[in-house]
Amino acid sequence: MRNIIGEICQTFEPDVFIDTVNDYACFYKFPEEANTTVKGVIEKYRMKRESEEARKRQQKEMQILQRKIKQxxxxxxxxEEEIKLATAKIEKQNYEMNELIRRQKMTIKEKIAEAKMLHKIESESCYNFAFAGHTKTGKSSLINSIRGIDDKESTAAKVGIVETTQIIQKYPYYVDKLKNIEVNFYDIPGSGTLSHHTSQYYQEKGLCAFDCLFILIQETFCEEEIKFAIEALKHNQKVAFIQSKCDILLTNRKKQKIITTIDQTAVDEFLEKLKENRISEIRKSNISQLHRIPCFYVSSxxxxxxxxxxxxxxxxxxxxNELLEFMASEIKFSRNTIL
Structure with missing residues (x-):
């Protein structure tokens, strides 16, 4: 009997042991029968434990298999995603290469005609100014200012802390003395971002379609602006530079204690320094035509x-005033319009 109980103790957990002993006690008066019963109980629980262990092993194996399938x-x-991305990249590269080859074979006249179709421009009855350049140079605010409307008005070009112009937007410009001709401003998304690369900016935006291209310059005159101007000259396009944040730049100089007050003398001296910087940078390009491109330093x-x-x-x-006179002159002489 002790051997049987010892076997039970070594084989089962305490609660199982108690249940087994209770079963055994029922047959205490019949040793042989009790002995057989206890062994039967032990076998029963052993088989149950083995069955449970087998079930757990099977469950674990199933979980491992499921994880493997999931992985x-x-x-x-x-x-598949990598293949799709690689395929799309190859297709894009092939398209860009074919497009580059196609455009290289086109004449200037054909390029301009294609760009006009892209923007749905009809140049005979309207004059179109495009405002382009590096991101956050004040293109939208400048357009609103020339139109004489506040940035918050519903018809205004959108402005913001971050670059807000993502697609080319068209805005009408009304001139009191203008007769029989429509004038439009086109707000071009800023270059130098991941969405609007500098390298193909002039071509991708179809900038040759516009009668006059205003290139807004950054705080200092950069290679980017010069490249856009060179492309404009290649396409026989009227072009001008604009720095639209002169007042902000001058205010910063006062905050930095470079100047003590902002008056007309301070403005004239500051503009002279900006012009010197522009001339110096253009001289590095060795393209004399760039010196003939007008540049307007204004405050929006x-x-x-x-x-x-x-x-x-x-x-x-x-x-x-010089900027407004330049615009009026371009409209007048290009369309033989009397103002």
Missing amino acids: EKAAQIRA FNLYNLKNGFELDPDVRYNE
């Missing part, structure tokens, strides 16, 4: 106030 499926999906705030007859604060002027 293989994920790897297959990743491989001044333009807005001038267009609406408001007082200037501070009472200084940059090249706002």
Whole structure:
């Protein structure tokens, strides 16, 4: 009997042992029968334990198999995605290469005609200005200022802390004395971003379609602006540079204590330094035609106030009047329009 109980103790957990002993106690008066019963109970629980262990092993193996299948499926999906991306990249490269070859075979006239079709431009009855250049150079604010409307108006070009113009937008420009001709401003997304690369900016945006291209320059004159201007000259396009944040640049100089006050003398001296920088950078290109491209240094705030007859604060002027006169002159002489 002790041997049987000892076997039970070594084989089962305490709760199982108690149940087994209780079963055994029922047959205490019949040793042989009890002995047989206890052994039967032991065998019963042994088989149950083995069955449970087998079930757990099978469950674990199933989980391992499921994880493996899941991992293989994920790897297959990743491989398919990589193939798709690689295929798309190759197709894009092939398209760009074919497009480059096609454009190289085109004449300037054909390129301009294609760009006009892209923007749905009809040049006989309208004059079109495009405002392009590096991102965050104030293109949209400048367009609003020349049109004499506030940035918050519903018809205004969108402005913001981050680059807000993602597609080319068209805005009408009304001139009181203008007769029989429509004038449009085109706000071009800024270059130098992941969405709008500098290398093919002029070609991809179809900038040769516009009658006059305004290239907005950064704080200092950069290679980027020169490249755009060279492309414009190649396409016999009227082009001009604009720095639209002169007031902000001058205010920063005052904050840095480079100047003590902002008056017309300070403005004139500052503009002279900006012009010197532009001439110096253009000289490095060894392209003499670039020196003949006009450059206007303006304040968008001044333009807005001038267009609406408001007082200037501070009472200084940059090249706002010269810019407006240039635009009127281009419209007049290019379309033989009397203003």
